[in-house]
Amino acid sequence: MAVPLPRPHPHDARIALAGLLGGLLIWGVGLGTRGADDPLVLWEGRLPVLVPLFAMAGCELLRRTRPRTGLLFGTLALTADGVTQGNLVTIVMFTDLVYAAVVYGPPATARRVPWITGMMTVLGAVVPLAVWRVPEALLIGVGIGIVAFTPAATGWIVRNHRDAAEAARLHAEQTALLAELDRTQAVTAERARMARELHDMVANHLSAIAIHSTAALSLDDPRTSLEALTVIRENSVEGLAEMRRLIGILRDSSGDLEPAAAPTLDGLGALVEGARTNGLDVTLDTSHDKLPAPVELAAYRIVQESLTNALKHASPGRVTVTLAQRDGVLDVLVTSPYGDRDGPRAPGSGAGLVGMRERAALLGGRFAAAAEDSACGRVWAVRAALPVTEAPQGDLA
Template sequence: MAVRLPRPHRDDVRIALGGLLGGLLLYAVGLGVRPADEPIVLWPDSRALLLPLVVTAGCELLRRAMPRTALLTGTVAVIADLFTRGSLATVLMFTDLMYAAVLYGRVATARRILWITGLCTVAGTVVPVAVWRVPEALLVGVGVGLVALTPAATGWIVRNHRDTAAAERLRAEQTALLAEIDRTQAVTAERARMARELHDMVANHLSAIAIHSTAALSLDDPKTSKDALAVIRENSVEGLAEMRRLIGILRDESGDRETSAAPTLDGLESLVVSARANGLDVTLDARHEARLPAPVELAAYRIVQECLTNALKHSSPGHVTVTLAQLDGALTVRVTSPYGDRDGPRAPGSGAGLVGMEERVALLDGTFEAGPEGAGPVKVWTVRATLPITHRTHRTHRTPGTPDTPGTPGTHGGTE
């Protein structure tokens, strides 16, 4: 089967043609490297130098595609050229083959060529001096160094620069890719955070509005309708205020406004009062330090808020308990509510509430559980969230007006 040679690069074709035409021009004017009467010249006929010239020019066509083969063939050609009157074009093309073999060849081949040319240069310097013992013998080593070592070293330097540039480009591309991934993740995380905030701030008020408006429409009782409209108006005003706060957070580039306006555990009492006004029978027992890290307080507040919202939408009539306890460097939030069928109006759920609570707890490396407990007709829906605390002030805080004994263990009302 015939071996198909690779197609030469157009630059290699130009180099080969340039070297061949230059050698032919030198041949035409009768210029050679050595005089015909030198002892080393075995073929004094000037036409003898054309064969090494043509072979070396042909090797230039393979300098990029098959660098090692081109160098080996070119080495044979330049050795043959030594026994003719010689052509400067052949020698110059051989130096280019040496350079190309180091630049385009394999790394192992390039290192091997450097070692071989270095050893040949040393041998070409030491051996002639030791044999002939004349200063002119040093010129042999200089010639070997110029023809072999210098182009090989140049090719190695260029190769290192090229590899370094390629590595830097790759590193820059990887950095840009990582930056884009970080940006995308940051945008996704921010969208998820704002979705949680929007859901937690508005869902409570809209759920109360939906339930009381349904009651006002279904019951033909002026007093009931008036009370429902009062609750609807109160929740509408509070929901509008929450929306304005959220819009202010989005428009504030510094982020300081969000920190200062973020709800804290001190607002749990008013949250419970609002839930009672909406018709929930709820008690609060909170035992924690006076000031906890802001992310912990915000997460605990939003979890309690979402639990009360779910209890308002889904729980059956009964008592709802909210318990906050600090123990072993963690704040535990528990909310329990009756679980079962309800006769009154029910607000639709989207399933985002439990997901949002679980995400908040996961961001703080805490644990989260939610589900029904108990057997038989009496069941409670329990949500339990444990939030690790990194900074403590060693001062106990109790929400005013709460009982001295902890509430019923458990957590969170309803199923979002």
């Protein structure tokens, strides 16, 4: 099955038409590159000049779509023109075919054509000079250089500039894409960080409010209701203050507002005392040296979220918080009674466990939360190992 030739490019069609009309004009006024008495003219008469002219114009239609084919048949047409009285436009169109073969052809063709035409130019100058021993013989090489090597070299220069411009454009696009990916990743990471901070700051207060409001509504005891309302007010005021502080930082586009100081392990006592106020029986045991701020923040938030989960889900009993530093690792352990309950005392989304795991992973630490047996019975244990120095990431088995 024959493969149809591709449709010529509109510019190529215009070039072919212009060349054909120009050649016909020169032919019409009787101008030729050689006289009728030239010994090279083997095909006499004016009409034979038109055959290579029309053939060369047809080759111009292929200068972009099939540049190698166009150059091959254009060479044959130029050879045919050489045995006639000749037409200057036929030669000019051939130079354009050489140029197009280098610019639009495959890379191999673009490399070979300048070398071939360069060798032809050298041989065209050296061989006739060696045979005839007259300086005028060099003009043959000059003519070949003008007709073949010059357009090939010009095409090679243009192609190199075009390829360099295309490479620069691709590099710019890749750089912009990488910058956009970096920006997206930075925004995603910042949103995740803000989500963790917002959850850890507010969830504890809202959980206490939900639990104590339920107690105030379900128990017909004025003293119990008063105590519950007191706890509700304290937690709502503290939660509102933290929310306002966080929202103010987010809205401050000038960066004049200073962010609230990050909590440290020195604040664990107050955190545990607040949990006791909310109704948990909590014990705290810590043994550690001064730690880097990111480690202290992560440990504080993990303990805070664990106490919040214990407030919502734990069975009645003692909650223990233990922090111990050993071998360059801070071990965090929070246990709470685990047993069958009708349901949580406050709704949860599961984001707390995700946030704790992310905090440990960001420090190269390990995290696990699961029910296990202990000397005090079935407990829910939250374990985190936070390296004081960089350590490989992973989860506790």
